[in-house]
Amino acid sequence: MALTAFLVGLLTLALIYGVLALGLHLQFGLAGMLNFGHVAFFAVGAFTSALLSLPPAGSEAYLAIGGQYQLGFGLPVPLAFLAAGLAGGLLALLIGSTSVRLSSHYLAVATFAMAEIVRSVLTNEAWLTRGQFGILGVPQPLRGEVFGAASYPYVYLALTVVVVALMLALSVRLTASPFGRALRAVREDETAARALGKPSPGLKLRAFALGGVVAGLAGSLWTHSLGIIHVGQFVPIITFQVWLALLLGGRGNPVGAVLGAVVLMAITEGTRFLDSVPFLEPLTRRNPSFVPSLRYVIIGLLLIAVVRFFPRGILPERLRPPPVEDRRGDTA
């Protein structure tokens, strides 16, 4: 029973990473933008969702969770979820509008730097985020009144699956649409695309903002699944785990993004069992960071290996043929 709950929780986490990867797919897979600051949209979405849904100061619920965080708005979780997407999108719009014209490696450094600034702000503005202490008691939708603790992981998994399916459907549609096609043209060769009249800065900015929205929604999903939020959860390595998921799954393919996240989660969780490997035991006993660090070494090696030996990823990008003769009108 405990094992299935564990696996369910793991799958939920993998799917949430899948949503994150979908956001990055819109920015990189579709628009070719090297975003090294993706975790910032995730963080902002998570905090927005938490902040808006935590019980307001003075209420019963507030006192029930310890009466520490005073800025809660007490809004229903679905509303907070949408607001998280909006927050992620707005941050992406802000960051994107300044960087959209930068060439690739400058864009990578700029987005990385801006994400670190966001993290700095979230850490230092303790009045907003409770800084090093974190916030407990982030509301978990449908828990308590409707579903008890035992069945909750399955409920949350179901919620997550619904969100993933929706995001995936939207991404697939976007990718195949004229907008997606114009973006891919810009990604392939910006000069040629502009010579065909594609307004590349505007197109890229929109894709970037959309990616931020999706990442923000992922943040909301994540914090409500845990019930706890803490700025230390949003470290740069998350950005690169999402990159690995995307590259592994197939960068030009939205389904690949989700698949890559699931595969990556399977790999990294597989390393959890290194704890019990006999000859590593003395090392892990002496140094508690041993296995977690080993896991990150593996992620680093995977990043290097995938980029060098497996750049296409698992699922290739779809080549779209001309539509069939006898279909009328519905080629949009």
Next chain:
Amino acid sequence: MSEPLLSLVDLARSFGGLRAVNGVSFDVLRGSVTGLIGPNGAGKSTLFDLVTGVTRPDRGSVRLADVELVGKAPDVIARAGLGRTFQTPRIFPAMSVWENLMAGGDRHPGETVTRSLFPTRRSREREHELSGRAKELLTFLGLEHLASGSAAELSGGQRKLLTLGRALMMEPAILLLDEPAAGVNQTLTRTLMDRIADLRARGVTVLVVEHDMDLIMQLCDHVVVMHQGEVLAQGTPGSVQRDERVIEAYLGGAV
């Protein structure tokens, strides 16, 4: 077929101390095929970049009908009706041949986020329209059998045809062709020439940079010769061919 569609007036651009283009002025008449020739290093590619907005000129003006192009972004210029191809064909390698063509269609109301998710009637119609034109172009270029495949798998000559077709999807008022026949075999050059002649018949104005003299002489109504960043001579193909200054420029430098 008499008034100028594209007017270049006193265009100039220097890089460091080098005057790549030094006061170039000429007109391209509506409905004509105009050739731009000159030895290597004459400044032809730079001139193309100046006209298409890739590089900003130091001085001068470019007018398309009565619209000033200097200072505008390349995509704005393209939407004003100016299409171009590149010397090395810039295909979109990860996309199919079909999508390469479809990506060429501009002024598509469907190219927004909302209309991608919730298409309007107008965007559906435009997509249908472009679809029809793309199919027609596939036939025009002889590429139908390759439509579903990746553009990356096309040969050099086929890529040239594809990028020509893609530029035509925009239905440009004027098409700038940058060495369309370079590196292309005889048969394909023949095909290209026929296609360009067809374009003229359809009323598309063409400005073509070329080294292949046969192509220039057979296709062009008017030829402009550049040398060392300036216009050396211009006129009918015959007159230019006989012009002494032109002969000397070509003998003096490499073609």
Next chain:
Amino acid sequence: MSALLQTLIFGLATGAVISLSAVGLSLSYGVTRFINFSYGELLTLGAYLTLVAVSFGLSLPLATLVGMVVVGVVGVLLARLFFDPILSRGFLALLVTSVGLAFVLQNFVRMSFGSTPTRFPLPLMRPWRLGELIVPKVPVLVIAIALVTMLGVHLLLRFTRMGKMMRATSDNAALARASGIVTARVLATTWFLSAAIAALGGVLLGMTQLSLQPIMGWSFLLVVFAAVLLGGIGNPYGAMLGALIVGLGIELGVAYIAPDYGYAFAFALLVVVLLVRPSGLLKGTF
């Protein structure tokens, strides 16, 4: 007065470390033309290897030298193994590989030494007394070592044959390759030098911070990027100028705007540089 002097000296010491590290990064950028996210880990490695050498009984100066040589060699090996094979693959491949390498190196250090900070093995040094003023020795030493090393780099680049070849490579890699100047030796020397300087930077960083942590290089990386990009990417002299401005920016920001933000001021400067003038203040050649 003494307090102000102390702040100034410590600020200058940090600036000196940024400066030296930035010079090292500029050297390797000249050859590879991409921004190497694993550079910070060479600082970390340098500091920790020196720690290990000291634990074997070597004096600090000698241990530092050993650390520099070892990390220098490691730098060459890493470049040959991981970057050379993919130089033609484009920015994504290079950037992602450098990030992956950073994770590998940093966590290798963490696996070997643990996450908790380690005290840097500095011998106790009494500060100088100049009349009323108390001048701490360590930061002055850091500044001096950094300056001497940068002077050495300058002399190398200006007056030695190898230095001239390195400059030619940075100026125009394609031309240098075509004319046969760029041999494997020039590339290896550049990598070695860049990594060895980074190692020294790590030791100096440890001296100014008085402690080592596996994350030290990674945290410092963006600050070094800021200096390099501000000064003009690929130009070591620009890097020195950039470091000065960045160091000053951090001190001013911490003193007058918000004390908690520290390095974030450097990040903000970096963003501003990238948006306003990505080519930096000086031209990107030696």
